[in-house]
Amino acid sequence: MEDPAATIQAEERTYCQDTCAPLKAAARAGTLDLLAWGHDLYPGRSFEKHMVPEVRSVGTWNAPRKQDWGMDWHRNTGLEFGYVERGKLGFALETDSWLLHTGTLTLTRPFQRHRLGHPGIEASTYHWLLLDVGATGPQSEWHWPEWLVCSATDLQRFAALMQSHETPVWHGNAEVARCFSRIRAALLLPEPEQVAARLKLHINELVVGVLDLLDQQEHASQALPGAYRTVELFLHHLTGHLEQPWTLNSMAEHCNLGRSQFSHYCLSITNMTPIDHLNHQRLNLARQLLDQYLELSITEISNRCGFNSSQYFANSFKAREGCTPSEYRKRRFGGLSGRVPTL
Template sequence: MRKTQIKNFYDYYQPDRCEPLIHASENGAVQMKGLSRFDYPGQELPDAILPGIYSMGYWDAKTDQNWGLDWHRNEGIEFSFMESGSLYFSTESETVHLHPGSLTITKPWQLHKVGNPIVTIGKQYWIIIDVGVRQPHQEWKWPDWIILSKEDLEYLTKILRENDVRVWQSDKKIQECFIEIGKCLDHAEIEIPQSRLNILINSLLLEILSLFKKGDIEFDQSLTHNLRTVEIFLNHLRTDFEKSWTLEDMAEHCGLGKTSLSKYCKHLTNMTPVNYLINIRLEAAAKMLIDQEEEHVANLGYSCGFTSSQYFATAFKKRFKCSPSEYRNRFNNGYVGKIA
C-alpha cells in the first residue's frame, strides 16, 4: 500500500500524478519504466531505498502521442533529460522546443507543462528529489545519501536556488548518467540496484555542478527571499481564488507567519492578503457577469468564492458603485466603461 503524501501539498500545489503517462503505458502507447513514491508512475520504492527520491524513470515514445502533461508542479526538484526526439516544454514565461541533450530543471513552486499539447516521438528521462522545501525562501536539505562534499553541495544548492534558467544543454557525462540510470530501471522489477543508483545519482549531481561551473552563472539572491515566495503565491491566487482561503491558509501555503505574509503582500499590492483575494474575486465575477449572461448572479458569486449572495452584492457595489445586476445591464447597454 502506498503511503499518504502530505495533505497540504495536494491541497495547495496540485502536483502532477502523470495520469496520461500512466494510461499511455498501460495501453502500450509508450514504454515506461520508473521507481516512485506516492502517486508518481512506476514501481513503488521501499522506504529504506533512496529516501528522498519521489520519482525517477523514462518514457520511450515511438510514435506521436495523443496526450501531454498539463500545467503542474512537483514535490521536489526535477531534472529531466531528452535523449532523442523533440518536445515542447513550457513554463509560465516561455515555451521551449527541446532537442536531444536538453536538460530541464524545475523547482517545487514552478509551474510547467510537457507537450504543446501532445508528447511527440522521443525518449525522456526524469528524476525528482525532495530537498525539503515547497517555497523559494526555505532552506534546502538534501537526502543523507547525497555524498558530494559540503562545499560542492552548498555551491550546487546556491546555483539552483539563485538562478532561474530552466533549460540547459547537457554534456556527454550527464547524458551517460541518465542512460545508465535507465538501464538500472530496466531490471528493477527483479532487484532494485540501490548502490548502483546511489552512485549514479551522486555522479549526475556532480556532473550538473561541473556543467554549471563551465558556464557564466548569474546569481539573483532575491529569488530566495520571502518577498519572492509571496509574489509567487499572489500570482497563483489569481487562478485559485474560488477556494475557501483564510489568512491562516495563505500563510501556511507560503510557509510564513501571518504577520510576515501581510507585510510582504502590502508591499507588493498595497492591500492585505484577504482584501487582495476579494479584489481578484470581484474582477473575476465582473468578467463572468458579461461572459455568462444567462447564469444567475448569486451562482456567479458562489463560483468566485463568495460564501453568501448578500456579501457578494455588498462587496461588488463597494468596488464597482453598482449592483452585479446593474453592472450586467449597463454593459449590455454600453455603459460599463463609465463605472468600471
C-alpha cells in the same frame, strides 16, 4: 511530475494529489514504453518506504510517435532533472515555453509551475528524476539526501547556482547523457535493493556532472566576447519592440554582426534560432494581451505583436497553445468584454 503525496497551496490555488494518469494510461495502451520506479502513486514499480525515500520518481519513456496527452501545469515539492535523449518535447515554466531538442537538460526548482507537452508529447525519449531536497517553500533552504557524498560546499554551490539562474533549460553534455544512461540501466535490475543501491551511486554522479556543467556554462558566460554580450542585450530589450518588422538580417544588422554569427550567439543564449525566439516572445506577448485586454480585437493583437498577418498569428498560436487566439479567449472568458485586470 507533480508529487502525488503532496497538497500545495500557491497563488490562491491548491495543487492536490496527482496520479500521473495520462502517462500511466499511455503506457497501458502501449503508445509508449515506460520504465520507472518511485514512491506512493508515481508511475512504474514502487519502492518500499525505507528505500531511497528521497527519490520520489525516476524513469524513462520512449514515445515512438506523437502522443495525444501531456503533463498539465503542476508543481513539485522536489528538484526535477529532465533530459531529452532523442526527439523533441514541449516544456513550459511559469510564463515561458520552449521546444526542447535532443541533448537538452531541464532543472526545475521545488514549487516552480511547469508542464510537459506542446500540448501533446512529441515523439521522444525522455528521462526524469524527481529528488526530494527537503524544501518547504520556493525560497526555503534545501536539505540534500544524506547518501549524497558531495561536499557541503558543492551542494551549497549547486543550490546557489539554481537560485541565481532564471532559465531552467541548459545544453547537456556527454557526461550528463552517460549519467542518465546509467540510471536507466539501474532501473532494469530485478531486485528493488539493487535498484536503490545503484541509484544512489548514479545520482551522486549526476549531481556532480550537472554541477560541473552549471559551473562551466556560468564561467563561459562571464568570459563572453563583446559580440555575445551585444546579442544578449539586444534579446533582453527585444520584448519591448516586438511590433517592429524584424527579420534575421535586420536583427543581425542591429547588432553589427553577420547572419551566421548572430544566429550562433542567439542559439547559445536562448536554445532557439533567432526567428523561433522572436516568434516565441511574440506569442508570449499575445497571450498576455488576450488575457488582459478583451477590448482588443485579434487583428489588433496580431499587429501589436508584430505578426505580418492575422492568419499567420492564428496558425502560430494554435501550433503552440493547441487552439486559435479566439478559442483561447472564449475558453478563458466566455462572453465577457472590457479590460481584464492584470493577472
